[in-house]
Amino acid sequence: MFISMEVITATSNARVKAWKKLAKKKERQKQGQYLLDGWHLVKEALLANQKIATILVVADFKHASELAAFDFKGEMIQISDNVAKALSETPSPQGIFALVEIPVAADVELADISGAWLFLDGVQDPGNIGTMVRTADAAGFSGVVFGEGSADLYQPKVVRSMQGSQFHLQLHVGNLSEWIAAFQAQKFPVFGTELNEAARNFREVGQHQDFALIMGNEGNGMRADHLAQTSLNLYIPLAGNAESLNVAVAAGVLMFQLKA
Amino acid sequence: MFISMEVITATSNARVKAWKKLAKKKERQKQGQYLLDGWHLVKEALLANQKIATILVVADFKHASELAAFDFKGEMIQISDNVAKALSETPSPQGIFALVEIPVAADVELADISGAWLFLDGVQDPGNIGTMVRTADAAGFSGVVFGEGSADLYQPKVVRSMQGSQFHLQLHVGNLSEWIAAFQAQKFPVFGTELNEAARNFREVGQHQDFALIMGNEGNGMRADHLAQTSLNLYIPLAGNAESLNVAVAAGVLMFQLKA
Numbered sequence: 001m002f003i004s005m006e007v008i009t010a011t012s013n014a015r016v017k018a019w020k021k022l023a024k025k026k027e028r029q030k031q032g033q034y035l036l037d038g039w040h041l042v043k044e045a046l047l048a049n050q051k052i053a054t055i056l057v058v059a060d061f062k063h064a065s066e067l068a069a070f071d072f073k074g075e076m077i078q079i080s081d082n083v084a085k086a087l088s089e090t091p092s093p094q095g096i097f098a099l100v101e102i103p104v105a106a107d108v109e110l111a112d113i114s115g116a117w118l119f120l121d122g123v124q125d126p127g128n129i130g131t132m133v134r135t136a137d138a139a140g141f142s143g144v145v146f147g148e149g150s151a152d153l154y155q156p157k158v159v160r161s162m163q164g165s166q167f168h169l170q171l172h173v174g175n176l177s178e179w180i181a182a183f184q185a186q187k188f189p190v191f192g193t194e195l196n197e198a199a200r201n202f203r204e205v206g207q208h209q210d211f212a213l214i215m216g217n218e219g220n221g222m223r224a225d226h227l228a229q230t231s232l233n234l235y236i237p238l239a240g241n242a243e244s245l246n247v248a249v250a251a252g253v254l255m256f257q258l259k260a
Numbered sequence: 261m262f263i264s265m266e267v268i269t270a271t272s273n274a275r276v277k278a279w280k281k282l283a284k285k286k287e288r289q290k291q292g293q294y295l296l297d298g299w300h301l302v303k304e305a306l307l308a309n310q311k312i313a314t315i316l317v318v319a320d321f322k323h324a325s326e327l328a329a330f331d332f333k334g335e336m337i338q339i340s341d342n343v344a345k346a347l348s349e350t351p352s353p354q355g356i357f358a359l360v361e362i363p364v365a366a367d368v369e370l371a372d373i374s375g376a377w378l379f380l381d382g383v384q385d386p387g388n389i390g391t392m393v394r395t396a397d398a399a400g401f402s403g404v405v406f407g408e409g410s411a412d413l414y415q416p417k418v419v420r421s422m423q424g425s426q427f428h429l430q431l432h433v434g435n436l437s438e439w440i441a442a443f444q445a446q447k448f449p450v451f452g453t454e455l456n457e458a459a460r461n462f463r464e465v466g467q468h469q470d471f472a473l474i475m476g477n478e479g480n481g482m483r484a485d486h487l488a489q490t491s492l493n494l495y496i497p498l499a500g501n502a503e504s505l506n507v508a509v510a511a512g513v514l515m516f517q518l519k520a
Contacts, residue, residue: 127387131506140499161506168501236516239400241428246391246421249512252505256496256513 009080016083019099025152028102034154036098037088039063044164046070051101058084058095089156102154105172110182114210115142116259119176121226122149122217123247130161131248132215136169139255143170145179180229183212191258192222192230195244199235207260215251269340276343279359285412288362294414296358297348299323304424306330311361318344318355349416362414365432370442374470375402376519379436381486382409382477383507390421391508392475396429399515403430405439440489443472451518452482452490455504459495467520475511
């Protein structure tokens with residue numbers, strides 16, 4: 001299968017340099033694509049029929065026959081191990097990458113929104129964000145909204161920790177006030193979260209089909225105006241002397257508790 | 261307060277070099293101590309009356325008066341910003357460190373063990389481990405047992421993500437088979453976990469005071485001999501197309517569900 005492929009062996013190659021730049025948001029926006037690193041993610045993208053412009057693969061790629069079975073029609077380029085190392089943020093890259101078109105988010109008809117949704121209110125850590133998207137997928141959520149001040153959806157560390165879940169649910173960048181208002185217009189509960197024992201215990205609000213859960217910034221929590229806008233704000237009672245939970249763990253506990 | 265303090269300004273100083281080596285397990289064992297980085301952790305150690313040999317602090321430390329109020333009697337050394345940068349694994353260190361004696365784990369009388377315990381069966385990622393200890397603390401667990409093949413308790417990244425929870429609960433390194441047997445001898449349930457729908461749904465086993473929950477390796481799950489030894493193995497039903505949960509998130513969902 002690799003017979004007629006273009007081969008790139010030099011890390012100084014202009015295209016390699018352009019791909020490396022995709023670690024930066026500005027370049028992702030300019031080039032309109034982002035980089036997937038590793039067979040699990042590339043396979044997920046192939047299975048999900050994502051728009052893959054180019055696949056980069058080393059000569060002795062371990063899962064070459066599995067890859068060939070996908071009969072990928074786009075551009076395929078053989079890269080050297082050095083190029084793989086230059087492109088990867090992991091110490092031992094698997095030797096496969098895909099350049100995936102950043103999907104243009106479908107226009108959302110907020111008036112018709114339904115299902116369980118996670119809203120990110122200024123969540124900063126890319127690992128936390130990716131883990132929360134992955135957990136939302138596993139908990140059967142319909143989508144995640146990246147509110148103002150949350151890290152970028154296609155940042156390499158976010159992509160790595162999403163583990164392909166971006167292909168399974170809806171992801172939007174949006175104005176959280178508008179999203180909260182849209183849920184409330186349909187009488188769907190919007191649960192804020194705060195580290196405040198005056199808020200409602202998360203075990204006391206039942207399970208729901210259509211609702212939104214909002215998780216706030218790691219250090220400062222949710223924005224005050226969003227807290228004021230919600231239907232109800234929840235807290236997780238903490239035993240012991242711990243001051244807080246990791247935001248991705250708290251989101252997991254809440255999502256699995258609240259989702260019917 | 262800083263008048264008579266020793267001052268170290270050179271990163272080439274022999275003691276600075278020795279402290280830097282504490283990032284390695286072998287050196288931690290040799291020196292019998294580990295390094296805390298940042299005011300939150302140092303303050304937690306002071307509050308918990310840990311054996312702190314030395315506190316290192318920059319001249320313009322932001323919380324100097326709060327620190328002074330602790331009336332710390334051990335060695336205090338003023339360090340330069342360069343030394344702080346050399347010692348820290350974070351890009352913007354807060355300029356305070358403590359050298360804390362690694363506690364000798366108290367002999368555990370396994371026959372008398374009680375409470376809720378988390379067992380780590382080959383969990384590898386330091387961030388996951390630290391987050392799991394922090395979550396166990398918040399969920400009111402009594403302790404965490406680091407089984408064979410789990411990352412070291414005092415590795416810098418574990419310490420950073422524990423957020424001081426090591427001072428609030430019992431931490432042991434141990435042989436998981438012996439711990440499982442000890443719980444079973446007292447008729448306390450031991451819940452294994454596996455990604456297997458033939459296992460028991462985690463929502464169907466009630467809440468407990470005295471029990472153990474075992475979380476396995478990120479890639480391979482629990483050891484087969486441990487799975488065979490447990491009372492019951494649980495799984496978290498996954499909706500959507502997600503293949504798995506992050507192990508620290510799964511542990512959080514389970515701990516908050518199972519703990520009475």
